[in-house]
Amino acid sequence: MVPMDLFSIPNGSVTSPAGFRAGATFAGLKTRGEGKLDLTILLSETPCAGAGVFTQNRIAAAPVHLCREHLRRARPRAVVVNSGSANACIGDQGMTDAREMARLVADKLGLQPEEVLVCSTGIIGVELPMGIIRAGIQAVRLTEDGGHGFAQAIVTTDTHPKEVGVSLNLAGRTVRVAGAAKGAGMIHPNMATLLGFVTTDAAVEADFLQTVLKEAVETSFNMVTVDGDTSTNDTVLLLANGAAGNPPIGGGPDGEALQAAVTEVCVQLAKMIAADGEGATKLLEVRVEGAASLADARKAARTIAGSNLLKAAVYGNDPNWGRAIAALGRSGARVVEKRVSLYINDICVLDGGKPIPFFKGAAIATMQQATVRFLVRLNAGPHAATAWGCDLTERYVAINSAYTT
Amino acid sequence: MVPMDLFSIPNGSVTSPAGFRAGATFAGLKTRGEGKLDLTILLSETPCAGAGVFTQNRIAAAPVHLCREHLRRARPRAVVVNSGSANACIGDQGMTDAREMARLVADKLGLQPEEVLVCSTGIIGVELPMGIIRAGIQAVRLTEDGGHGFAQAIVTTDTHPKEVGVSLNLAGRTVRVAGAAKGAGMIHPNMATLLGFVTTDAAVEADFLQTVLKEAVETSFNMVTVDGDTSTNDTVLLLANGAAGNPPIGGGPDGEALQAAVTEVCVQLAKMIAADGEGATKLLEVRVEGAASLADARKAARTIAGSNLLKAAVYGNDPNWGRAIAALGRSGARVVEKRVSLYINDICVLDGGKPIPFFKGAAIATMQQATVRFLVRLNAGPHAATAWGCDLTERYVAINSAYTT
Numbered sequence: 001m002v003p004m005d006l007f008s009i010p011n012g013s014v015t016s017p018a019g020f021r022a023g024a025t026f027a028g029l030k031t032r033g034e035g036k037l038d039l040t041i042l043l044s045e046t047p048c049a050g051a052g053v054f055t056q057n058r059i060a061a062a063p064v065h066l067c068r069e070h071l072r073r074a075r076p077r078a079v080v081v082n083s084g085s086a087n088a089c090i091g092d093q094g095m096t097d098a099r100e101m102a103r104l105v106a107d108k109l110g111l112q113p114e115e116v117l118v119c120s121t122g123i124i125g126v127e128l129p130m131g132i133i134r135a136g137i138q139a140v141r142l143t144e145d146g147g148h149g150f151a152q153a154i155v156t157t158d159t160h161p162k163e164v165g166v167s168l169n170l171a172g173r174t175v176r177v178a179g180a181a182k183g184a185g186m187i188h189p190n191m192a193t194l195l196g197f198v199t200t201d202a203a204v205e206a207d208f209l210q211t212v213l214k215e216a217v218e219t220s221f222n223m224v225t226v227d228g229d230t231s232t233n234d235t236v237l238l239l240a241n242g243a244a245g246n247p248p249i250g251g252g253p254d255g256e257a258l259q260a261a262v263t264e265v266c267v268q269l270a271k272m273i274a275a276d277g278e279g280a281t282k283l284l285e286v287r288v289e290g291a292a293s294l295a296d297a298r299k300a301a302r303t304i305a306g307s308n309l310l311k312a313a314v315y316g317n318d319p320n321w322g323r324a325i326a327a328l329g330r331s332g333a334r335v336v337e338k339r340v341s342l343y344i345n346d347i348c349v350l351d352g353g354k355p356i357p358f359f360k361g362a363a364i365a366t367m368q369q370a371t372v373r374f375l376v377r378l379n380a381g382p383h384a385a386t387a388w389g390c391d392l393t394e395r396y397v398a399i400n401s402a403y404t405t
Numbered sequence: 406m407v408p409m410d411l412f413s414i415p416n417g418s419v420t421s422p423a424g425f426r427a428g429a430t431f432a433g434l435k436t437r438g439e440g441k442l443d444l445t446i447l448l449s450e451t452p453c454a455g456a457g458v459f460t461q462n463r464i465a466a467a468p469v470h471l472c473r474e475h476l477r478r479a480r481p482r483a484v485v486v487n488s489g490s491a492n493a494c495i496g497d498q499g500m501t502d503a504r505e506m507a508r509l510v511a512d513k514l515g516l517q518p519e520e521v522l523v524c525s526t527g528i529i530g531v532e533l534p535m536g537i538i539r540a541g542i543q544a545v546r547l548t549e550d551g552g553h554g555f556a557q558a559i560v561t562t563d564t565h566p567k568e569v570g571v572s573l574n575l576a577g578r579t580v581r582v583a584g585a586a587k588g589a590g591m592i593h594p595n596m597a598t599l600l601g602f603v604t605t606d607a608a609v610e611a612d613f614l615q616t617v618l619k620e621a622v623e624t625s626f627n628m629v630t631v632d633g634d635t636s637t638n639d640t641v642l643l644l645a646n647g648a649a650g651n652p653p654i655g656g657g658p659d660g661e662a663l664q665a666a667v668t669e670v671c672v673q674l675a676k677m678i679a680a681d682g683e684g685a686t687k688l689l690e691v692r693v694e695g696a697a698s699l700a701d702a703r704k705a706a707r708t709i710a711g712s713n714l715l716k717a718a719v720y721g722n723d724p725n726w727g728r729a730i731a732a733l734g735r736s737g738a739r740v741v742e743k744r745v746s747l748y749i750n751d752i753c754v755l756d757g758g759k760p761i762p763f764f765k766g767a768a769i770a771t772m773q774q775a776t777v778r779f780l781v782r783l784n785a786g787p788h789a790a791t792a793w794g795c796d797l798t799e800r801y802v803a804i805n806s807a808y809t810t
Contacts, residue, residue: 059734059742089730089742091759124727125760232731308713309805316806322529325494326637329464337464337494354496355530392806394799400714401721401797 005168006261009176012165013147017176017201019045019243022146024153027136029084029122029129038083039136040153041105042197047075047115048239049206051213053221055234062087062094063118064235066102070114075206076239077115079197080105081154082133083182085122088232097128104137119195119235121156121182151180154195157399158183162272168261170254173246175202177261181221183273194273196221196236198265202258203242205250212259213238220266223298223387224274225306238262274388275370279395283371284314285388286324288333292381296333301387303331304374311392314372319363321349324374339379345372410573411666414581417570418552422581422606424450424648427551429558432541434489434527434534443488444541445558446510447602452480452520453644454611456618458626460639467492467499468523469640471507479519480611481644484602485510485542486559488587492525492533493637502533509542524600524640526561526587556585559600562804563588567677573666575659578651580607582666586626588678599678601626601641603670607663608647610655617664618643625671628703628792629679630711643667679793680775684800688776689719690793691729693738697786701738706792708736709779716797719777724768726754729779744784750777 009016024040052071054064070076080101087094102116120128151161165178179198196217204212217236242248249255275283286305291297304310307327313320321342328335338353345366349358366372372391414421429445457476459469475481485506492499507521525533556566570583584603601622609617622641647653654660680688691710696702709715712732718725726747733740743758750771754763771777777796 057731057734058736058738058740059730059745086727089727089755089758089760091743091757124731125755232734308801312802312805315802318806322491322494325464326462326529329462329637333463335463338496340464350494350530352496353494355494392802394802396713397717397720397797397799397802400717401723 005257006166006264007168009165009167009178012178013163014042014150014178014180014197014199015144015147016165016178017199017243019201019241020199021142021144022150023140023142024146024149025136025139027082028132029082037149037153039133039140040081040150041137041140041142042079042150043109043142044077044239044241046241046243047077048241049204049209050076051206051210051238053213053217053236055231057232057234059089059232061120061233062098063120064233065095066098067117067119067235067237070102070117074112074114076117077111078105078109079117079119079237080137081119081195083121083154083156085120085126085128086124086233087120087128088124090125090127093127097130100130101133101137104134108137117237119233121154121195121233124232147178147180154180155182157278158276160276162269162276164265164268166261166264168257170202170246170249170257173244175244175246176200177202177265179265179269181269181273183276194221194231194234196266196269198236198238198262200240200262201243202240203244203246203248204240204258205248208250208255209238209240212262215259216263216266219263220270223302223385224270225302225387225389271388274390277390278399279393280390281393282314282391283388284311284390285371285386286374286376287384287386288376288378289384290378290380291383291385292334294383294385297383297385300328300331300333300376301385303327304376305387305389308392311389314367315391315393317364317367319344319349319360319367324376325350328376334380335378336380341377341379343375410662411571411669412573414570414572414583417583418568419447419555419583419585419602419604420549420552421570421583422604422648424606424646425604426547426549427555428545428547429551429554430541430544432487433537434487442554442558444538444545445486445555446542446545446547447484447555448514448547449482449644449646451646451648452482453646454609454614455481456611456615456643458618458622458641460636462637462639464494464637466525466638467503468525469638470500471503472522472524472640472642475507475519475522479517481522482516482520483510483514484522484524484642486524486600487538488526488559488561490525490527490531490533491529491638493529495530495532498532502535505535506538506542509539513542522642524638526559526600526638529637552583552585559585560587562683563681565681567674567681569670569673571666571669573662575607575651575654575662578649580649580651581605582607582670584670584674586674586678588681599626599636599639601671601674603641603643603667605645605667606648607645608649608651608653609645609663610653613655613660614643614645617667620664621668621671624668625675628707628790629675630707630792630794676793679795682795683804684798685795686798687719687796688793689716689795690776690778690791692778692789692791693781693783694789695783695785696788696790697739699788699790702788702790705733705736705738705781706790708732709781710792710794713797716794719772720796720798722769722772724749724754724765724772729781730755733781739785740783741785746782746784748780
């Protein structure tokens with residue numbers, strides 16, 4: 001999946017790029033007991049160009065507001081993340097606590113509070129237990145290989161941490177881009193947050209960095225759907241500290257190369273999130289080609305990948321293409337029925353709007369794989385997009401209907 | 406629930422209004438075997454004012470196109486409905502078969518084909534078995550109490566037929582309004598169609614009738630969500646034959662009274678559909694008050710009622726209000742967090758954006774009832790709306806992941 005000019009970093013983490021350190025601890029926020037990390041700090045040795053993309057939910061958690069404010073005011077040096085409690089929907093106390101987290105980390109590391117970004121994920125509507133957070137921040141020890149601990153500490157109910165790194169050559173320098181993310185799987189109620197953190201040692205102009213992150217998120221995290229519920233805390237941050245020593249990138253061919261690397265990291269993380277969706281047994285990949293606009297392609301792919309009915313059919317290995325077509329039709333994308341073709345794992349089931357009498361046994365057999373692919377050709381234009389989701393299983397319901405206590 | 410000036414018709418059906426007859430047969434379309442009705446005809450003794458509201462899905466089934474065309478061309482006399490096959494996504498043959506169904510019914514009853522409306526519901530992407538449909542249409546016998554058979558024949562996987570009737574006095578005449586509907590529960594793949602049929606013996610001007618139906622559908626069927634999947638076949642028809650002998654209604658106080666009656670019939674049917682959603686054990690009622698616009702109120706109520714996470718929590722009797730607030734925030738409705746209050750079955754859990762330390766045991770106990778109500782007060786304006794849904798259960802997944810054959 002990695003293009004020719006990108007190289008995978010074995011065992012990559014957010015501290016793979018030069019000049020980043022991280023550390024994590026178990027502060028006591030996660031109810032699943034000791035041994036699980038739940039509080040983590042990421043530090044750059046030097047001030048970074050910073051970029052952020054945040055939830056579109058009108059009810060955003062306090063740390064989201066704080067990140068926006070701090071990115072406007074300063075070049076970031078550090079990120080602190082807690083899992084277990086979302087610091088959302090608790091009134092003015094939320095902002096007070098988020099600010100205190102930034103101040104505590106700044107004091108610990110000799111920074112200004114506005115150089116610290118804060119993220120929280122966990123239960124909505126309960127106050128952060130600041131006593132154990134204060135102690136936890138003191139306990140964190142930062143190391144050059146602390147990235148794996150960072151990835152472990154940010155997860156909530158993900159079944160495994162999600163991290164990836166790539167390297168590329170820019171103007172004779174080796175540049176690294178790496179990321180960690182947590183997914184939208186939830187066991188405790190209200191944990192639905194998507195958090196993503198991307199680090200790079202490339203030198204990048206801040207305005208351009210924001211463009212790069214936005215573009216990468218559009219084709220990766222924004223194309224993931226687990227259950228259609230957008231969290232109050234969704235945050236993706238990108239920090240570029242320039243330790244690679246390249247001339248600062250503001251566009252051009254180097255900008256395109258960096259864009260490709262950041263997009264690749266985000267897409268790989270996004271696919272891991274989809275495949276690890278709550279209760280999921282399979283990755284669902286929906287590609288829409290031939291759309292009249294990019295927006296149409298994205299809407300169509302996302303809507304199909306998010307259909308409860310289709311997701312249940314994927315779980316049951318049922319090549320039930322009518323559900324994909326019904327979802328396509330309600331997606332809002334421009335569709336001419338007579339031009340639509342549909343493939344399930346390369347088997348054509350609909351061609352030019354007419355059903356093909358396909359061999360169902362073969363389709364069922366291919367659907368038993370770990371990844372199920374739907375390809376829709378609209379034959380209405382040049383645009384394409386891919387969305388990722390997962391199947392809908394009884395376990396999703398069981399997990400989300402179980403009362404917490 | 407019925408307002409003071411509306412009277413419930415005991416055992417009401419679409420043939421309760423004067424001048425309507427209906428009949429149904431088992432043609433052999435449903436795979437569940439004989440004894441189940443699957444083909445039905447509704448006839449008015451005289452031409453009707455007709456109104457229709459149809460799916461917004463860009464891929465609409467052939468009978469939807471035909472209904473639109475026939476409503477433009479003639480005053481309807483009859484409706485023919487088959488269940489078992491949706492006549493959707495099969496190319497040009499779909500329109501050919503829909504037209505033949507109209508012609509066969511017209512020939513049988515001495516009508517013009519354009520006086521016949523056609524609806525289908527069932528599997529997408531298979532051709533109608535016209536041989537058994539032709540025989541079935543011949544076999545149908547119309548009677549004055551055939552309404553219950555009509556309601557039975559239109560269902561697919563609903564666990565029971567859905568019908569209701571009300572009467573009211575208009576200008577000294579007794580006027581009846583009655584309806585039947587089938588829901589969005591699905592056992593066979595691709596059956597997701599909502600069909601609604603409302604009859605009245607009131608005399609109504611056709612243009613006004615369309616306004617009445619549109620308004621009623623907005624506050625009833627359009628506020629129901631079972632799984633977010635909009636069908637290719639969704640259709641609601643309203644026929645007014647004037648047999649009550651009232652002066653034709655074109656607005657004014659009589660128009661308002663008729664509107665109330667039609668809305669009441671549609672709301673009752675909508676609630677039955679929600680409560681009978683696939684695998685559902687409970688009705689979920691979400692009311693949003695104090696919205697800045699009616700559109701905001703409707704968006705917010707629908708989004709909350711449609712949240713997979715909230716629906717799973719309702720199933721598990723979990724007073725997990727953060728999920729409702731997260732859904733509210735992503736609904737697109739204007740929300741000021743500090744003004745939002747939330748009640749679960751009259752228990753206040755959030756007031757002015759701050760969590761209330763409510764007694765969870767009591768909330769859990771109230772959630773074990775057949776109807777679970779969420780009330781959101783936005784305190785941002787005068788508009789309100791109610792949406793209906795159901796809980797999300799393991800059975801929904803089991804039903805929809807089981808392969809058909």
